[in-house]
Amino acid sequence: SLKAGIVGLPNVGKSTLFNAVVENGKAQAANFPFCTIEPNVGIVAVPDPRLNVLSNLSKSQRAVPASIEFVDIAGLVKGASQGEGLGNKFLAHIREVDSILQVVRCFEDNDIVHVNGKVDPRSDIDVINLELGFSDLDQIEKRIEKLKKSKGKDSPSKVKEDAERSALEKIQQSLMEGKPARSVVLSDYEKEAIKHLCLLTMKPVIYIANVAESDIGDPESIPHVREVKDLASQYLSGVVAISAQVESELSELPLEERYEYLKSLGVEESGLGNLIRATYDLLGLRTYFTSGEKETKAWTILAGMTAPQAAGVIHSDFEKGFIRAETVAYDDFVVAGSLAAVREKGLLRSEGKDYVVQEGDVMLFRFNV
Numbered sequence: 232s233l234k235a236g237i238v239g240l241p242n243v244g245k246s247t248l249f250n251a252v253v254e255n256g257k258a259q260a261a262n263f264p265f266c267t268i269e270p271n272v273g274i275v276a277v278p279d280p281r282l283n284v285l286s287n288l289s290k291s292q293r294a295v296p297a298s299i300e301f302v303d304i305a306g307l308v309k310g311a312s313q314g315e316g317l318g319n320k321f322l323a324h325i326r327e328v329d330s331i332l333q334v335v336r337c338f339e340d341n342d343i344v345h346v347n348g349k350v351d352p353r354s355d356i357d358v359i360n361l362e363l364g365f366s367d368l369d370q371i372e373k374r375i376e377k378l379k380k381s382k383g384k385d386s387p388s389k390v391k392e393d394a395e396r397s398a399l400e401k402i403q404q405s406l407m408e409g410k411p412a413r414s415v416v417l418s419d420y421e422k423e424a425i426k427h428l429c430l431l432t433m434k435p436v437i438y439i440a441n442v443a444e445s446d447i448g449d450p451e452s453i454p455h456v457r458e459v460k461d462l463a464s465q466y467l468s469g470v471v472a473i474s475a476q477v478e479s480e481l482s483e484l485p486l487e488e489r490y491e492y493l494k495s496l497g498v499e500e501s502g503l504g505n506l507i508r509a510t511y512d513l514l515g516l517r518t519y520f521t522s523g524e525k526e527t528k529a530w531t532i533l534a535g536m537t538a539p540q541a542a543g544v545i546h547s548d549f550e551k552g553f554i555r556a557e558t559v560a561y562d563d564f565v566v567a568g569s570l571a572a573v574r575e576k577g578l579l580r581s582e583g584k585d586y587v588v589q590e591g592d593v594m595l596f597r598f599n600v
């Protein structure tokens with residue numbers, strides 16, 4: 232599943248949020264087959280009301296939601312890229328995630344020490360960006376040196392190496408101006424050439440503005456939150472306001488009392504839903520379903536994926552042996568009431584390998600093994 236790494240300076244609320252999200256996920260996913268929790272890794276179901284609707288219509292034995300894996304990456308301090316603290320280990324963890332969620336402290340509390348002495352979102356964000364940027368610069372410098380020494384003359388690999396080098400030089404320039412690698416315009420060929428480096432500032436980032444319980448009803452009224460929003464748009468990142476405290480209290484309440492509690496704070500739903508939506512938006516993710524008697528399942532794909540690529544998310548053999556897909560839009564399935572009725576009404580379309588899977592498609596794949 233999709234991997235999201237939670238980072239941030241000490242005492243901003245990372246662990247509080249991580250633990251709450253994992254607890255909430257467990258409660259919602261009580262009858263789902265994943266609750267494997269390592270100390271710093273939690274797998275959380277993506278809430279999606281369409282899943283149960285489909286599952287009921289298909290009389291499925293079980294419903295399996297899509298999932299997101301959250302990793303609590305503690306240990307970032309100033310100087311991490313120079314190997315201070317848990318620096319290198321920390322950066323290696325970040326290299327493995329699909330997106331970075333940075334918790335930014337926007338709550339005031341004199342009892343909880345801030346590493347810089349005061350709540351200052353801009354400085355929190357800059358410290359982390361600097362560390363990630365330094366690490367990328369270091370890696371890029373070494374790689375460019377290596378490419379310079381490369382002997383290959385007019386071979387195909389030379390063409391690729393040239394593309395890599397020119398892309399890296401552009402990124403280097405941008406990083407020195409304080410701009411992340413993801414802000415550099417690259418051709419698809421260049422992107423492919425530098426992919427193996429897994430640059431940290433290439434990864435999509437969402438800032439989680441951690442606000443006080445009393446502010447969650449109207450986070451925009453907090454100047455700190457507005458500052459995080461400004462920075463997010465400047466750094467091509469997403470932003471979502473959450474109260475780690477609220478999430479934590481929610482996770483301790485019985486399910487039936489949660490809504491009342493949220494309502495008393497002036498919000499409709501927990502922050503997890505908002506966070507997941509922000510992640511789907513920023514990463515351009517889409518959901519499609521498979522649905523039958525055995526199970527109804529939600530699958531996560533990238534926007535623009537074709538039917539064979541979407542099939543490949545289930546199993547690589549499905550992609551290799553892809554013949555065609557039978558598909559129906561979620562709304563049409565619900566109106567018809569069952570797969571049999573969908574067939575009868577002629578709503579099931581047969582699509583080939585160029586079909587781009589749409590949000591909410593219910594898919595049946597035909598393939599050779």
Ligand code: GDP
Nearest residue numbers: 241242243244245246247338340343442475476
């Ligand atoms: P981490 O070091 O970033 O993992 O931070 P923790 O999650 O351990 O939180 C540090 C301290 O801040 C703990 O005492 C939390 O209870 C507290 N804390 C976290 N979120 C909030 C919040 O939204 N409001 C308040 N007042 N305290 C919080």
